Amino acid sequence: MNSVRGMRREGYLLGTALLAVLILMSMLWGSAAAQGPDEQQLTEGQQLYAENCAVCHGPNGEGRVGATLAQNWPSIRPDLTVRTIIERGVAGSVMPAWHQDNGGPLTSEQIDALVAYILSWQTGGAGSLAPVPTFTPHPPIAPIPEVEGDPNRGAVLFADNCAVCHGPNGEGRVGATLPTNWPSIRPDLNVKAIISEGVQGSLMPAWHQDNGGPLTEEDVNDLVAFVLSRPAGTVQQVQPTAAPLSPVTIPWLQGWGGVVVFFVLITVLIAAALIWQRRFS
Ligand code: HEC
Numbered sequence: 028m029n030s031v032r033g034m035r036r037e038g039y040l041l042g043t044a045l046l047a048v049l050i051l052m053s054m055l056w057g058s059a060a061a062q063g064p065d066e067q068q069l070t071e072g073q074q075l076y077a078e079n080c081a082v083c084h085g086p087n088g089e090g091r092v093g094a095t096l097a098q099n100w101p102s103i104r105p106d107l108t109v110r111t112i113i114e115r116g117v118a119g120s121v122m123p124a125w126h127q128d129n130g131g132p133l134t135s136e137q138i139d140a141l142v143a144y145i146l147s148w149q150t151g152g153a154g155s156l157a158p159v160p161t162f163t164p165h166p167p168i169a170p171i172p173e174v175e176g177d178p179n180r181g182a183v184l185f186a187d188n189c190a191v192c193h194g195p196n197g198e199g200r201v202g203a204t205l206p207t208n209w210p211s212i213r214p215d216l217n218v219k220a221i222i223s224e225g226v227q228g229s230l231m232p233a234w235h236q237d238n239g240g241p242l243t244e245e246d247v248n249d250l251v252a253f254v255l256s257r258p259a260g261t262v263q264q265v266q267p268t269a270a271p272l273s274p275v276t277i278p279w280l281q282g283w284g285g286v287v288v289f290f291v292l293i294t295v296l297i298a299a300a301l302i303w304q305r306r307f308s
């Protein structure tokens with residue numbers, strides 16, 4: 028009987044020790060999570076922002092066709108607010124849905140980096156990161172017969188304004204594949220009208236200043252020349268890819284829920300061991 032009591036005391040000691048270790052571990056975990064984004068995540072976020080968002084929201088989130096993002100978000104969990112908008116887009120506006128689950132080009136991890144970067148404006152933190160170039164030079168494009176714009180200047184404008192949706196070479200992304208055979212006698216007028224006026228009821232914005240856009244007549248003409256310099260077949264069309272399967276996550280097993288479940292399991296195991304010992308010793 029004495030030895031059983033001794034065992035039981037040891038069991039309690041073991042249980043208390045385990046509890047202490049668990050509490051310590053979860054506190055460490057909590058403080059690691061609270062440290063926020065690291066430099067690497069911010070740099071990735073900045074890169075993604077320059078490539079995908081600056082065209083509408085301005086290089087420093089100051090707003091352009093899109094809303095001002097360098098602001099203090101009136102929300103208890105601004106990260107969740109901003110992430111949801113980025114993932115799903117804003118219906119009825121030109122703000123696209125960016126998550127692969129919603130047909131966009133970005134993964135959850137990339138959106139995490141964007142959220143971290145955007146929220147860093149609340150404290151002015153990321154301003155110190157070096158700007159990212161958005162245009163990669165490519166071989167000069169010969170002028171297009173009977174089209175007045177300059178395709179090389181158009182290429183730069185395209186990288187800054189259109190590649191975000193149409194891909195760097197117009198291969199298609201959230202926007203249509205542009206290298207195509209235009210079913211029109213005057214494809215230049217056709218393409219110019221689309222760029223100037225946008226496509227009602229789609230994500231394609233109106234770009235001409237006459238229609239509230241940011242571009243001049245000359246800009247639009249140069250873009251037309253660039254678009255027409257890529258006939259069908261010059262780039263490979265990108266088929267929308269199926270979203271990769273994300274690892275199964277069980278929400279209540281993460282964070283404190285997981286700690287509690289783990290602790291309950293350990294307690295049950297210790298209790299079972301004690302009962303077993305009492306029975307057989
Ligand atoms: C084609 C233009 C366009 C692009 C590209 C774009 N946005 Fe937007 N975005 C908008 C517009 C327009 C709104 C405002 C929508 C509304 O509320 O009517 C908006 C709204 C938002 C909002 C909510 C702002 C608020 O105050 O509620 C966030 C956050 C946002 N965009 C993030 C992003 C991020 C991140 C990217 C890049 C991955 C991006 N956007 C790319 C046009 C764009």
Ligand code: HEC
Pocket residue numbers: 121123185188189190191192193201202203204205207218221222226229230231232234250254
């Ligand atoms: C926010 C995303 C977005 C941006 C930015 C964007 N487009 Fe588009 N664009 C689209 C979508 C979506 C369509 C397809 C519209 C439809 O017909 O439903 C499209 C269609 C077009 C078409 C017609 C394609 C066809 O086969 O009929 C042209 C030309 C075009 N865009 C040029 C441009 C140019 C030039 C720019 C930059 C100044 C640009 N787009 C910027 C989303 C975008």
